[in-house]
Amino acid sequence: MKLEIFPVTGIGDVSPGDDLAALIAAAAPWLRDGDVLVVTSKIVSKAEGQLVDVPAEGPERAAARDEVLAAESARKVATRGQTRIVQTHHGFVMASAGIDASNVDRTRLVLLPKDPDASARALRAALRERHGLDVAVVVSDTMGRPWRNGLTDVALGAAGIAPVRDHRGETDPYGNELHITQMAVIDELAAASELVKGKTDQVPVAVVRGYLSRPGDDGPGAVTLVREAASDMFSLGTAEARAAGLHEAALLPLRPPPAGEPADPAAVERAIAAVAGAIAPGTLFTHIPDEGVRATPPQSSDAAALVRFGTDLHRLRAALAAEGAGTVPVLPDLPA
Amino acid sequence: MKLEIFPVTGIGDVSPGDDLAALIAAAAPWLRDGDVLVVTSKIVSKAEGQLVDVPAEGPERAAARDEVLAAESARKVATRGQTRIVQTHHGFVMASAGIDASNVDRTRLVLLPKDPDASARALRAALRERHGLDVAVVVSDTMGRPWRNGLTDVALGAAGIAPVRDHRGETDPYGNELHITQMAVIDELAAASELVKGKTDQVPVAVVRGYLSRPGDDGPGAVTLVREAASDMFSLGTAEARAAGLHEAALLPLRPPPAGEPADPAAVERAIAAVAGAIAPGTLFTHIPDEGVRATPPQSSDAAALVRFGTDLHRLRAALAAEGAGTVPVLPDLPA
Numbered sequence: 001m002k003l004e005i006f007p008v009t010g011i012g013d014v015s016p017g018d019d020l021a022a023l024i025a026a027a028a029p030w031l032r033d034g035d036v037l038v039v040t041s042k043i044v045s046k047a048e049g050q051l052v053d054v055p056a057e058g059p060e061r062a063a064a065r066d067e068v069l070a071a072e073s074a075r076k077v078a079t080r081g082q083t084r085i086v087q088t089h090h091g092f093v094m095a096s097a098g099i100d101a102s103n104v105d106r107t108r109l110v111l112l113p114k115d116p117d118a119s120a121r122a123l124r125a126a127l128r129e130r131h132g133l134d135v136a137v138v139v140s141d142t143m144g145r146p147w148r149n150g151l152t153d154v155a156l157g158a159a160g161i162a163p164v165r166d167h168r169g170e171t172d173p174y175g176n177e178l179h180i181t182q183m184a185v186i187d188e189l190a191a192a193s194e195l196v197k198g199k200t201d202q203v204p205v206a207v208v209r210g211y212l213s214r215p216g217d218d219g220p221g222a223v224t225l226v227r228e229a230a231s232d233m234f235s236l237g238t239a240e241a242r243a244a245g246l247h248e249a250a251l252l253p254l255r256p257p258p259a260g261e262p263a264d265p266a267a268v269e270r271a272i273a274a275v276a277g278a279i280a281p282g283t284l285f286t287h288i289p290d291e292g293v294r295a296t297p298p299q300s301s302d303a304a305a306l307v308r309f310g311t312d313l314h315r316l317r318a319a320l321a322a323e324g325a326g327t328v329p330v331l332p333d334l335p336a
Numbered sequence: 337m338k339l340e341i342f343p344v345t346g347i348g349d350v351s352p353g354d355d356l357a358a359l360i361a362a363a364a365p366w367l368r369d370g371d372v373l374v375v376t377s378k379i380v381s382k383a384e385g386q387l388v389d390v391p392a393e394g395p396e397r398a399a400a401r402d403e404v405l406a407a408e409s410a411r412k413v414a415t416r417g418q419t420r421i422v423q424t425h426h427g428f429v430m431a432s433a434g435i436d437a438s439n440v441d442r443t444r445l446v447l448l449p450k451d452p453d454a455s456a457r458a459l460r461a462a463l464r465e466r467h468g469l470d471v472a473v474v475v476s477d478t479m480g481r482p483w484r485n486g487l488t489d490v491a492l493g494a495a496g497i498a499p500v501r502d503h504r505g506e507t508d509p510y511g512n513e514l515h516i517t518q519m520a521v522i523d524e525l526a527a528a529s530e531l532v533k534g535k536t537d538q539v540p541v542a543v544v545r546g547y548l549s550r551p552g553d554d555g556p557g558a559v560t561l562v563r564e565a566a567s568d569m570f571s572l573g574t575a576e577a578r579a580a581g582l583h584e585a586a587l588l589p590l591r592p593p594p595a596g597e598p599a600d601p602a603a604v605e606r607a608i609a610a611v612a613g614a615i616a617p618g619t620l621f622t623h624i625p626d627e628g629v630r631a632t633p634p635q636s637s638d639a640a641a642l643v644r645f646g647t648d649l650h651r652l653r654a655a656l657a658a659e660g661a662g663t664v665p666v667l668p669d670l671p672a
Contacts, residue, residue: 001532003341078569085569093483103508142519146482146570147429148490148561150500150520152527164486165534172439173538183478184486185531191488192528195521195547196337198501202509211531225484233414233421233573234482241574245581246658250607250651251614254644271586278587303671306639308590310646315586318654322582335639 001210006030007196008205016049021126024205025133033134034212037123038193040204041141041156042103042110044119050111051104065099068109072097075229078237085144085237088112091226092156095144113139116157117221124159124218136160136215139222140190146234153194155186155222160215163224184225249318252326256317259327263320265289268328271319279312280305292329293320301335337546342366343532344541352385357462360541361469369470370548373459374529376540377477377492378439378446380455386447387440401435404445408433411565414573421480421573424448427562428492431480449475452493453557460495460554472496472551475558476526482570489530491522491558496551499560520561585654588662592653595663599656601625604664607655615648616641628665629656637671 008028014020020043025031045051054064073086077093088097090112098112113119120137127133139157155163165183172178193206229235236244265287272285272293279285282298293316297309313330320326344364350356356379361367381387390400409422413429424433426448434448449455456473463469475493491499501519508514529542565571572580601623608621608629615621618634629652633645649666656662 001343003339003528003532005339005341005528007337080569083569102512102514103510104512105510106512146568147563148520148523149563150518150523150561152520152523154484174439174441176438176440176442178438182486183530184484184488187484187486187488188527188531191524192339192341192531194519195524195528196339225486227483227485232482233416233419233575234570236574236577237569238572238577239569241572241577242581242584243658243660245578245583246585246654247581247610248578249582249585250611250655250658252651253614254647274583275586278589301639303637303642306642307646307649307668307670310643310648311590311650312646313643314647314650315588318582319586322579322586324579332643334643 003192003211004209005192005196006207006209007203008207009203011043011204012202014043014046014204016046016051018047019126020044020047020123021130024123025127025131028205028207031127031133031135031207032209034209034214035133036136036138036161036189036208036211037127038138038140038190038206038208039120039123040197041098041113041116041139042100043204044113044116044123044139044157045110046104048113048119050113051108052111053107054109056106065101065109068099068111069097072099072111076240077235078240080237080239087229090116090156091223091228092143094141098141112141112156117159117223118157120157120159120221121218124215134160134215136212138186138189138193140193142194152187153190153197155184155190155225158186158222159218161186161189161212162216162219163222186222187225245322248321249314252314252317252321256327256329262290263325263328264323267323267325268293268320271316271323271325274319274322275312275315278315280308283309283312285316288331292331295330295332297333297335306335339528339547340545341528341532342543342545343539344543345539347379347540348538350379350382350540352382352387354383355462356380356383356459357466360459361463361467364541364543367463367469367471367543368545370545370550371469372472372474372497372525372544372547373463374474374476374526374542374544375456375459376533377434377449377452377475378436379540380449380452380459380475380493381446382440384449384455386449387444388447389443390445392442401437401445404435404447405433408435408447412576413571414576416573416575423565426452426492427559427564428479430477434477448477448492453495453559454493456493456495456557457554460551470496470551472548474522474525474529476529478530488523489526489533491520491526491561494522494558495554497522497525497548498552498555499558522558523561581658584657585650588650588653588657591665592663598626599661599664600659603659603661604629604656607652607659607661610655610658611648611651614651616644619645619648621652624667628667631666631668633669633671642671 284296620632
């Protein structure tokens with residue numbers, strides 16, 4: 001399989017109500033059945049009128065941007081300095097919810113398409129019905145990512161192409177079953193297409209030829225690639241998750257709910273060891289399996305020592321929670 | 337600019353000591369100056385002898401794998417079930433440190449190349465010196481990523497190509513300065529190449545033609561794309577960072593170090609409000625700017641109430657830390 005990737009030039013400015021299929025078909029009369037069209041989400045948004053008016057500058061502009069960001073966000077993921085990473089209502093995790101102020105008049109912001117898979121399906125249908133072309137469509141945008149500098153293009157929407165190439169069940173020539181099972185091919189197609197696009201030179205569409213022998217059904221779309229926060233190991237920024245842990249410690253109940261399953265004794269011992277250097281000398285924590293941790297204050301029982309004992313009990317509760325043993329009760333020996 | 341991407345077939349098995357440049361030049365006699373060779377890291381590792389012997393099965397195999405993983409890891413990033421995401425000594429954040437058991441005999445594991453940029457430079461130099469070819473080289477591997485299902489190929493090493501296309505300072509046709517400044521083009525080249533490779537069919541090299549007019553210096557390499565943990569907003573898994581917050585709460589000092597800069601009064605108020613529902617009725621927290629939070633226990637001062645007061649003081653310390661106001665002292669009014 002050999003791939004060719006062509007830029008589509010000459011599309012020019014796109015305005016609300018424009019017929020994208022007609023613009024693309026006119027700019028690329030050389031399109032063929034089986035081509036994959038990778039369309040920058042911005043022109044899809046513009047054609048669909050996904051624009052909001054904002055002041056051109058000043059604090060009013062910043063306030064208006066904040067309001068748009070809040071409306072486009074389903075939840076906050078991470079904030080540092082001016083960077084705000086959120087999860088959009090579509091489920092995409094993006095800086096500024098993908099709201100874009102580039103390649104548009106200063107009095108407008110471009111939002112993401114409302115439903116990029118639907119946009120891809122509609123563009124595909126229009127090309128098929130009005131221009132006789134059987135192509136696949138990918139709607140792409142630029143995203144940052146953890147752990148690596150620089151940005152890449154990924155797929156927000158797709159139609160007529162399987163989003164994933166699945167190797168499950170295959171074995172390699174050595175007889176090993178493959179562990180790397182699912183390749184996000186529509187993201188790779190979006191990345192490949194970005195290489196011929198550039199950011200300012202008005203090449204909002206690229207065509208990948210040779211990847212598909214023939215497009216299939218519209219398929220499940222790029223939504224397949226959105227991972228739910230609950231199954232994501234990085235659903236929150238590190239600082240935000242650490243703060244959530246501190247907040248949780250502030251609210252730990254005096255008596256935890258009864259254990260669902262027995263706590264790992266080693267985890268309880270680790271929690272006791274973790275706080276050993278922070279508690280008052282003479283305070284004793286003893287792990288009594290199936291019962292909890294018995295806490296004995298030092299001999300002295302003046303007011304300050306009792307207050308300190310209460311603090312140290314809460315240290316232990318936090319340490320147990322940190323070890324995943326937060327259901328183990330802390331049983332204080334209170335002076336009579 | 338039009339790109340073409342060709343698979344290089346017929347390279348066959350690679351063994352330690354093999355001359356990769358010779359194997360590639362023989363398999364792709366059609367290579368030209370200016371081509372970008374994207375080489376799967378696995379064959380680089382095999383040629384360089386980056387293999388370790390492990391038992392073919394049983395608990396011994398699992399133990400040996402764990403040992404290799406520990407040796408390849410600089411730090412743990414996140415663990416869930418069987419998945420272990422670590423940062424390697426190179427700085428890459430990858431599941432299982434990139435150690436691979438596929439496409440290799442069951443008694444061996446393939447490690448990442450020791451220095452993939454050096455591998456790319458060496459392969460480039462060999463092709464230039466012994467085969468008269470002036471190409472760029474990217475060493476690629478498959479990586480997962482947060483937030484999105486499916487895997488993509490990225491660049492671990494590079495020579496003869498700028499890793500990043502930088503748009504800083506450019507303006508779009510509307511006069512807006514571009515905010516999206518740095519595109520990770522070597523990652524996009526790796527992703528594009530994966531589309532013609534596949535996982536089991538022995539296509540470990542792809543060639544991208546048309547991207548470079550001519551290769552330049554070796555350049556800074558793919559290490560440019562490695563983001564340091566300190567500047568990464570997702571340096572730890574969410575569960576790990578939350579546990580770190582709980583652990584930090586367990587060890588908060590009774591008297592915090594003096595504030596570097598004054599705490600935001602709103603943050604202090606938020607902390608007081610956050611614990612309001614969890615503290616004993618009658619306990620009072622009052623924010624005294626520039627001094628701290630004065631804590632007054634309820635009237636009753638029996639032992640249990642004092643212990644509870646100590647617990648509630650620590651709740652407030654944790655809540656202040658969660659709000660980034662952890663340098664504000666908590667000043668208890670102790671009964672005489």
